[in-house]
Amino acid sequence: MKLGFVGCGTIASAMVTGLCSTRSAGPITLSPRNAQVAAGLASRFADVQIAPTNQAVLDASEVVVLAVRPQIASGVLSELRFRPDHHVVSLIAALPLECIRSGTTPAALVTRAVPLPSVALRQGPTAIHPPTQLIKALFEALGTAIELDDESEFDAFAAATAIMASYFTFASTVSGWMTRNGVAPDNARTYVGEMLRGMAATSLAAPDRSFNALAEEHQTRGGLNEQVLQLTTRDGSFVALDRALDTVLKRLQAGASQ
Numbered sequence: 001m002k003l004g005f006v007g008c009g010t011i012a013s014a015m016v017t018g019l020c021s022t023r024s025a026g027p028i029t030l031s032p033r034n035a036q037v038a039a040g041l042a043s044r045f046a047d048v049q050i051a052p053t054n055q056a057v058l059d060a061s062e063v064v065v066l067a068v069r070p071q072i073a074s075g076v077l078s079e080l081r082f083r084p085d086h087h088v089v090s091l092i093a094a095l096p097l098e099c100i101r102s103g104t105t106p107a108a109l110v111t112r113a114v115p116l117p118s119v120a121l122r123q124g125p126t127a128i129h130p131p132t133q134l135i136k137a138l139f140e141a142l143g144t145a146i147e148l149d150d151e152s153e154f155d156a157f158a159a160a161t162a163i164m165a166s167y168f169t170f171a172s173t174v175s176g177w178m179t180r181n182g183v184a185p186d187n188a189r190t191y192v193g194e195m196l197r198g199m200a201a202t203s204l205a206a207p208d209r210s211f212n213a214l215a216e217e218h219q220t221r222g223g224l225n226e227q228v229l230q231l232t233t234r235d236g237s238f239v240a241l242d243r244a245l246d247t248v249l250k251r252l253q254a255g256a257s258q
Helices: 008-020 035-044 054-059 071-077 097-104 115-122 133-140 153-180 184-204 211-217 224-234 237-257
Strands: 003-006 028-030 048-050 063-066 085-092 111-113 124-127 146-147
Touching: 003 008, 003 054, 008 028, 008 035, 008 115, 028 035, 035 048, 035 063, 048 184, 063 071, 063 097, 071 097, 085 097, 085 133, 085 184, 097 111, 111 133, 111 153, 124 153, 133 146, 153 184, 153 237, 184 211, 224 237
Parallel strands: 003 028, 003 063, 028 048, 063 085, 085 111, 124 146
Antiparallel strands: 111 124
8 A cells, every 4th residue: 555644743643653663564655744743754664755745645645644734724635636546534623524525536535534643552443434444454553443434423533532631631630649749750650651551451351331330340339439439520520521522523513514
């Protein structure tokens, strides 16, 4: 597979890193956008080269990954000439399939995807819509591909990715509290990181149990976990998270309607 990236930000960099880290990924061509990141990837991986223009990326590629910001997407696409045999993968948030297809004509195949930064470690889920065998295989090499037939469902997956910064802020709050109570910062960070990794592993090892069931299993009546859960629930933390995700989904849908 000859893979090309138009745009070279955090997610594109993570994909390239994941694909190149364990085996030969085949030729990967990067656009000159974000020259520092592109140069860093090209220096690390023999399969990676930098094209002089975005059009040169397309000319060298079979699968074209669009990884530019939504605000400039229309301008970038208007300058490109796609081929009928191109398979386009759009990572552009809030830009629906219809718009991508319109901007990449005559490319016959277009897929939306929402990979996470953890694909650099070949971990984590990537929602794809509509699914194709080729793009499923691409993201299975980077973690777990989740195939979706409905674009509104895809938008919900995209909205759910908005919890990442909050997750790390949650971890920072716990480790910071430990530090204020006499724990060395390195020990606090290691402990919280390993604790969260263990809980993630527990949920993956028990796919038949809901998260609510796991929450029940991880608390005892009158215990410490029950105390913290009751207090944070009473403070409205989880209701606020639910409402925040609603606003993200509306923002995505508003972008799709423009």
